[in-house]
Amino acid sequence: MTSPPSTASSSASGTLVAIGGAEDKTSDLEILRRVFALAPAGNHEVAVIATASSIPDQVLPEYEAAFSRLGASRVHSLEIQDRQQAADTDTVRLIEQSGVIFFSGGDQLRLTNVLGGSRVLTAIRERLDDGAVVAGTSAGAAAMPGTMIYNGAAADALRKGAVNMTLGLGLVDGLIIDSHFLERGRFTRLMEVGASNPEHLGVGLGEDAGVIIHPHGILEAIGPGHVILIDSRDLASSNIAGLSMGEPVAIEHMILHALVSGHGFDIEARRYLVPDALGSLLAESQ
Amino acid sequence: MTSPPSTASSSASGTLVAIGGAEDKTSDLEILRRVFALAPAGNHEVAVIATASSIPDQVLPEYEAAFSRLGASRVHSLEIQDRQQAADTDTVRLIEQSGVIFFSGGDQLRLTNVLGGSRVLTAIRERLDDGAVVAGTSAGAAAMPGTMIYNGAAADALRKGAVNMTLGLGLVDGLIIDSHFLERGRFTRLMEVGASNPEHLGVGLGEDAGVIIHPHGILEAIGPGHVILIDSRDLASSNIAGLSMGEPVAIEHMILHALVSGHGFDIEARRYLVPDALGSLLAESQ
Secondary structure, eight states: OOOOOOSOOTTOSSEEEEEOSOOOSSSOOHHHHHHHHTSOTTOOEEEEEOTTOSOHHHHHHHHHHHHHHTTOSEEEEEOOOSTTGGGOHHHHHHHHTOSEEEEOOSOHHHHHHHHTTOHHHHHHHHHHHTTOEEEEETHHHHTSBSEEEEEOOGGGTTBTTOSEEEEOOOSBSSEEEESSTTTTTTHHHHHHHHHHOTTSEEEEEOTTOEEEEEGGGEEEEESSSOEEEEEOTTOOEEOGGGOOTTOBOOEEEEEEEEEOTTOEEETTTTEEEOHHHHHHHHHHTO | OOOOOOSOOTTOSSEEEEEOSOOOSSSOOHHHHHHHHTSOTTOOEEEEEOTTOSOHHHHHHHHHHHHHHTTOSEEEEEOOOSTTGGGOHHHHHHHHTOSEEEEOOSOHHHHHHHHTTOHHHHHHHHHHHTTOEEEEETHHHHTSBSEEEEEOOGGGTTBTTOSEEEEOOOSBSSEEEESSTTTTTTHHHHHHHHHHOTTSEEEEEOTTOEEEEEGGGEEEEESSSOEEEEEOTTOOEEOGGGOOTTOBOOEEEEEEEEEOTTOEEETTTTEEEOHHHHHHHHHHTO
């Protein structure tokens, strides 16, 4: 085992895509098509990692069919269900030769528990630095940042301690990502997180929606659903530090945005980008 | 039937209390106790109106027991299930002599359909002008403004036309009120409404939480739950006007607050009030 690599990669040349779950896998494939199109030129191999899933036998063939339809030269279906498999040399080699690496949904705590500090995760980080696209849906999206949410009932999440968080995969800085966001009404989860530390941007991904995280911290919403942003950086006040566990959290001033496909956001500048502005910015950074 | 009275009453001397549903009726009665304490001096008669409810026989005895425990001299249990009953002279007389008028939960469309333009509603408005407290829970809170939400699945509410609205009871200006707000994840409903017209403040009442609407438009949160405010006045942009029905709504910049008991908000100034600021403002206005 090598020493742990530095987390995050705002300087990585590859692209991350975080998806809110339940993306279309059989019809127009709108989101998966965008993911596949981001693969580096000439590399059409896809690795699908079903570590988070409790039903990999069901999940992997669905992605294999979808990516094959999109033109993948090979699809590597990787169960990686324990830490031995996460250290396997053959598996690492398949990651190293893939242009698209895709994390399925399931339980993000399985993902981090099995992959954290592993040779497979190191290989994924290196692929991202080298220009591959790394995408994940549901748990596979939530686990991307350095810190992730893994539990917390939305109806009760705005009470001190109600949201459970732990270390994520460290593929991106400055964000907290939640999935199934509109469908499960998870606004309160990102509000509690924002009150506990307002620095990180809350990204709430709806189902069949996602964000491409372009270099230089430019988000681009994709898919038919919504991406909600909760920006706490200008939080004016909160009682959270003074509360006992379980007491209700007061919040003065967070900013809320709803992005749809083609709209974007500049994370560092905290600037909403309508389609024209997003297009100009992405053209400049080519 | 007289001509319709002017809607709203920011100049009324009485007080409105809007409650998010599921308020405690058997234990500490925290919210109902506050409601009862707002009754004008020397008048401890309570009228409970179960028009919204499909099970008035079950609902009315619960409130009768609760208000009796709090010291009500009489509790008038009023079913008012049709427009004939809403014009009944004896019922109007009971409203006229009550210091507390309380709307149960149920279906807000039943409430407006039965009470809209009725003698009972006119009497309620007059009592509010004369200093009585008018409170409502769930549907009884949602129906208070001049315009109300009566339907719209939260998971899908941020699509053009997904929120159904119609005329409310016209007891308060400048607000849109939603109930069971955190429990049913209804943020998207107030976001769609705010995009369609950013002028009115969105008030999302959690269960066992409420707001006292004091004179001069000062809100005070009460109860163990949360009150969420979605302030769209400084909305920067939205695509809503150009969309077809059912298409996803983009929103740039709404402001989000979470109030807990003792915290408040100045509607006109759009100013969050921590407990000290709320106390000073309420003392000044005495």
